[in-house]
Amino acid sequence: MVIDWLPSVLIVVLLALGVIGALRRVSLWRAGQPEKVNLIAGLLAMPGRYLKDLHHVVERDKYMSRTHVATGGGFVLSMVLVLIVHVFNVEQQIVAWALIGALLIMLTGAFFVFKRRLNPPERLSKGPWMRLPKSLIIYSLTFIILTLPAAGILPDASGSVLMIAVLSVGIVIGLGELLFGMGWGGPMKHAFAGALHLAFHRRSERFGGGRSTGLKPVNLDGDVLGVSKPSDFKWNQLLGFDACVQCGKCQAMCPAFAAGQPLNPKKLIQDMVVGLAGGTDANYAGSPYPGKEVGNAKGGPNEIITAGLVSQETLWSCTTCRACVEECPMMIEHVDAIVDMRRFLTMEKGETPNKGSEVLENIIATDNPGGYAPGSRTNWAADQNLAVMKEKKEADVLFWVSDGAFDMRSQRILRAFVKLMKHANVDVAILGDEERDSGDVARRLGDDATFQSLAQRNLATLGQYKFKKIVTTDPHAYHCLRNEYADFDKEGALEGVEVLHHTTFLNQLVQSGALKLDAFKGGKVTYHDPCYLGRYNGEYEAPRELLRSLGIEIAEMERSGFRSRCCGGGGGAPITDIPGERRIADMRMEDASTTGAELVAVGCQQCTAMLEGVVEPRPVVKDISEILVDQLAEEVH
Amino acid sequence: MPHKVISLISVGRHPQSGRSRRADQDSRAVELGLKLAGTDLDVVHAGSSQEPVLRQYAGMGLPKVTVLEQDESADALVSIADYLKSEKADIVLTGVRAESGESSGMTPYILSEQLGWPIVARVADIVEIKGDEAQVLLALPRGQRRQVTVKLPFIASIDNAAEAARQSAFGPGLRAKMDSQNGSTVEDSVRVDWSEAPAKARPKRLKIVKAKTAADRFKAATAKPQGGSGKVMKNESAQEQAQAIFDLLIEEKVIR
Ligand code: SF4
Ligand code: SF4
Numbered sequence: 092m093v094i095d096w097l098p099s100v101l102i103v104v105l106l107a108l109g110v111i112g113a114l115r116r117v118s119l120w121r122a123g124q125p126e127k128v129n130l131i132a133g134l135l136a137m138p139g140r141y142l143k144d145l146h147h148v149v150e151r152d153k154y155m156s157r158t159h160v161a162t163g164g165g166f167v168l169s170m171v172l173v174l175i176v177h178v179f180n181v182e183q184q185i186v187a188w189a190l191i192g193a194l195l196i197m198l199t200g201a202f203f204v205f206k207r208r209l210n211p212p213e214r215l216s217k218g219p220w221m222r223l224p225k226s227l228i229i230y231s232l233t234f235i236i237l238t239l240p241a242a243g244i245l246p247d248a249s250g251s252v253l254m255i256a257v258l259s260v261g262i263v264i265g266l267g268e269l270l271f272g273m274g275w276g277g278p279m280k281h282a283f284a285g286a287l288h289l290a291f292h293r294r295s296e297r298f299g300g301g302r303s304t305g306l307k308p309v310n311l312d313g314d315v316l317g318v319s320k321p322s323d324f325k326w327n328q329l330l331g332f333d334a335c336v337q338c339g340k341c342q343a344m345c346p347a348f349a350a351g352q353p354l355n356p357k358k359l360i361q362d363m364v365v366g367l368a369g370g371t372d373a374n375y376a377g378s379p380y381p382g383k384e385v386g387n388a389k390g391g392p393n394e395i396i397t398a399g400l401v402s403q404e405t406l407w408s409c410t411t412c413r414a415c416v417e418e419c420p421m422m423i424e425h426v427d428a429i430v431d432m433r434r435f436l437t438m439e440k441g442e443t444p445n446k447g448s449e450v451l452e453n454i455i456a457t458d459n460p461g462g463y464a465p466g467s468r469t470n471w472a473a474d475q476n477l478a479v480m481k482e483k484k485e486a487d488v489l490f491w492v493s494d495g496a497f498d499m500r501s502q503r504i505l506r507a508f509v510k511l512m513k514h515a516n517v518d519v520a521i522l523g524d525e526e527r528d529s530g531d532v533a534r535r536l537g538d539d540a541t542f543q544s545l546a547q548r549n550l551a552t553l554g555q556y557k558f559k560k561i562v563t564t565d566p567h568a569y570h571c572l573r574n575e576y577a578d579f580d581k582e583g584a585l586e587g588v589e590v591l592h593h594t595t596f597l598n599q600l601v602q603s604g605a606l607k608l609d610a611f612k613g614g615k616v617t618y619h620d621p622c623y624l625g626r627y628n629g630e631y632e633a634p635r636e637l638l639r640s641l642g643i644e645i646a647e648m649e650r651s652g653f654r655s656r657c658c659g660g661g662g663g664a665p666i667t668d669i670p671g672e673r674r675i676a677d678m679r680m681e682d683a684s685t686t687g688a689e690l691v692a693v694g695c696q697q698c699t700a701m702l703e704g705v706v707e708p709r710p711v712v713k714d715i716s717e718i719l720v721d722q723l724a725e726e727v728h
Numbered sequence: 729m730p731h732k733v734i735s736l737i738s739v740g741r742h743p744q745s746g747r748s749r750r751a752d753q754d755s756r757a758v759e760l761g762l763k764l765a766g767t768d769l770d771v772v773h774a775g776s777s778q779e780p781v782l783r784q785y786a787g788m789g790l791p792k793v794t795v796l797e798q799d800e801s802a803d804a805l806v807s808i809a810d811y812l813k814s815e816k817a818d819i820v821l822t823g824v825r826a827e828s829g830e831s832s833g834m835t836p837y838i839l840s841e842q843l844g845w846p847i848v849a850r851v852a853d854i855v856e857i858k859g860d861e862a863q864v865l866l867a868l869p870r871g872q873r874r875q876v877t878v879k880l881p882f883i884a885s886i887d888n889a890a891e892a893a894r895q896s897a898f899g900p901g902l903r904a905k906m907d908s909q910n911g912s913t914v915e916d917s918v919r920v921d922w923s924e925a926p927a928k929a930r931p932k933r934l935k936i937v938k939a940k941t942a943a944d945r946f947k948a949a950t951a952k953p954q955g956g957s958g959k960v961m962k963n964e965s966a967q968e969q970a971q972a973i974f975d976l977l978i979e980e981k982v983i984r
Contacts, residue, residue: 540898
């Protein structure tokens with residue numbers, strides 16, 4: 092036949108175009124800042140990361156995980172075989188059969204993608220993504236027919252000119268989407284960028300079940316602090332943005348989005364893609380930032396992000412709860428990006444909104460966000476008879492009190508915890524007035540300079556004393572001490588020290604029998620997972636075990652554990668206070684009320700403050716240590 | 729022709745922690761200066777260019793800070809007066825009183841005396857500069873304002889009622905240039921002999937509030953004590969004046 096050669100030529104041409112597009116895409120990522128990754132090791136680890144880590148997340152949606160395995164696996168396999176059969180013309184029937192098999196698997200997968208797209212949930216982006224299942228089906232059908240002769244089912248050269256012409260159109264549509272689209276920013280870009288993102292992820296510790304949640308330090312000697320333009324991101328952050336499949340799982344989990352604040356993590360990542368590639372968001376076909384129209388955002392790799400691409404309120408709406416990161420099947424790091432951009436606003440522009448500037452100034456001048464006299468930090472403990480490290484020098488446990496020391500409500504938690512420790516005869520001491528704010532709020536508000544200074548000064552103090560454990564009732568301080576101070580701990584002040592949240596520590600005391608508790612006789616109890624304890628540190632069990640040891644059967648909220656909804660208090664959000672339609676704390680309290688609970692157990696002073704701020708009637712809010720202290724078994728003498 | 733504005737800055741002290749910081753009124757003087765002159769504002773400090781607090785001021789968006797290098801024991805007034813004489817300034821902005829050092833509040837007055845310029849005390853805002861005149865808003869107690877017209881050049885001390893200083897950004901503060909010039913070497917001979925001690929709280933005049941309504945109580949709480957029964961004694965002899973003061977102290981039970 093005259094045009095028998097057409098399919099093979101088309102395949103090669105599309106492949107070549109795809110490769111050119113891909114190279115161009117790579118050059119876009121390379122506009123970012125250098126960041127060291129082990130390229131070879133990353134590439135070698137990539138398949139494993141895809142199969143284990145990525146699928147671990149996708150697996151939460153069984154339908155989608157099977158569909159994706161069939162479609163993706165079928166495609167990769169068929170693509171290799173297509174090259175063997177149709178480009179290199181290997182004439183082995185068995186290979187052709189294998190190809191048809193792979194295509195059938197893919198066709199089945201594509202069918203299910205199609206089905207999901209018939210009535211897509213709001214979180215999914217539409218636009219080109221609606222076209223994708225059709226293209227996938229066309230691709231598999233086209234190549235099945237094209238391969239039939241090679242498999243010996245149809246006689247060779249049976250294709251008429253018309254037939255070949257039709258199939259060629261199929262190739263252009265199907266393979267065009269898959270190969271050309273992959274390189275040139277179509278929906279299939281996710282496969283190419285996603286694979287490389289897995290290979291060169293900035294937090295490779297996350298693979299293999301690890302956790303990596305501490306923010307990365309800013310180099311304070313840099314020319315620009317934080318991220319002002321897309322090209323200020325690390326190159327592999329840009330690559331990560333490009334891996335987004337617009338599945339909207341992050342959006343569905345985002346408390347700020349649900350509260351109607353102008354933030355949608357999916358749109359934010361897509362805006363970053365607009366920024367790195369240059370252009371506008373006119374083609375974005377997903378949900379907008381609440382209250383903001385799509386189509387007005389413009390950006391480029393070297394244009395200031397907050398001057399037209401993303402508004403400042405969007406960045407300040409985030410509570411840094413990490414729900415989006417936890418949910419993202421592509422393991423994209425939204426929080427890193429948001430804080431990077433906040434750093435620019437705070438450290439370069441001095442534009443932290445609302446109370447932000449005042450709080451930061453207080454922290455700088457008094458080491459606490461309220462601007463209280465540093466010498467009054469230990470006033471809460473005047474009647475607690477607590478040993479102070481300055482005199483004691485050495486103790487088993489260092490109790491990190493945190494800024495709750497200045498707040499009367501939080502002091503109740505502190506006192507309860509002290510009473511429990513005394514009951515269990517724990518050898519404990521505090522830093523007293525030598526303690527400083529952990530730097531959590533300053534860091535989340537983008538002031539890494541102040542965070543670093545606090546971390547260094549706290550570490551210098553800690554380094555003077557001997558202790559085996561640091562225990563704190565504040566998950567934010569816990570996170571800083573455990574995950575973020577290591578970057579500054581040159582002298583090894585925390586080396587070999589176990590950093591624990593008080594629920595973990597109390598649970599150890601209860602399980603070892605050092606604390607004896609009576610059964611709890613109140614009503615129904617639910618437990619709210621603090622973001623900085625759960626998602627940031629993976630501690631979901633200890634608080635629950637503690638409650639169970641009181642005989643409490645926890646009435647779990649629908650969103651609990653790693654899917655817990657934020658109380659709205661993290662990331663400095665109550666300080667920057669970006670208006671929305673609802674309050675996040677109200678929504679969380681509604682979650683709690685729905686369980687019928689009369690008591691919400693929490694493990695964080697900030698959560699306590701936020702949830703107690705909800706108007707009554709509502710369940711009572713208590714820290715776990717407050718619940719335990721009421722159940723201390725009377726000692727029989 | 730744009731007017732030349734100079735803001736004088738000093739090292740402040742946080743009231744709670746006693747730690748160095750940008751002084752509240754001085755940073756308001758910088759804020760007002762930025763409003764009037766933008767980044768052409770000349771911000772001047774007499775002291776050490778190594779002083780970290782200067783970076784906090786610079787973080788307000790100042791490309792440079794002029795530092796009149798001098799020892800801590802040297803008299804800042806001499807440095808500043810010399811500098812102001814050499815620069816053709818139109819408006820000099822200072823705080824009402826420094827948060828550290830002598831904190832006497834005399835700096836603007838002595839400068840005005842030495843330069844022979846008028847001084848406008850407790851300024852809330854400078855609304856407009858037209859030709860060689862400025863419309864100035866003075867801050868009076870209880871949120872009241874008085875508008876005055878002042879001829880350039882003049883010195884203004886900035887009240888706490890003026891626009892609060894903008895946030896200080898770390899990066900620009902770090903990168904700002906410290907433009908060092910030679911300051912004075914004249915020793916502040918009065919101050920060397922002083923020793924510093926923490927201030928004791930001054931006794932407050934007790935207010936007997938006889939308010940019946942919430943509105944009255946609010947007024948009583950917000951009003952500055954005004955001791956309406958005071959009288960001005962100009963023509964009496966020193967003896968009589970002293971006696972009057974003595975009687976008052978007994979009446980107020982300050983001495984028994
Ligand atoms: S960022 Fe992740 S979770 Fe959000 S839409 Fe993209 S792929 Fe989905
Ligand atoms: S961290 Fe939480 S608030 Fe911020 S974008 Fe993600 S889900 Fe939304």
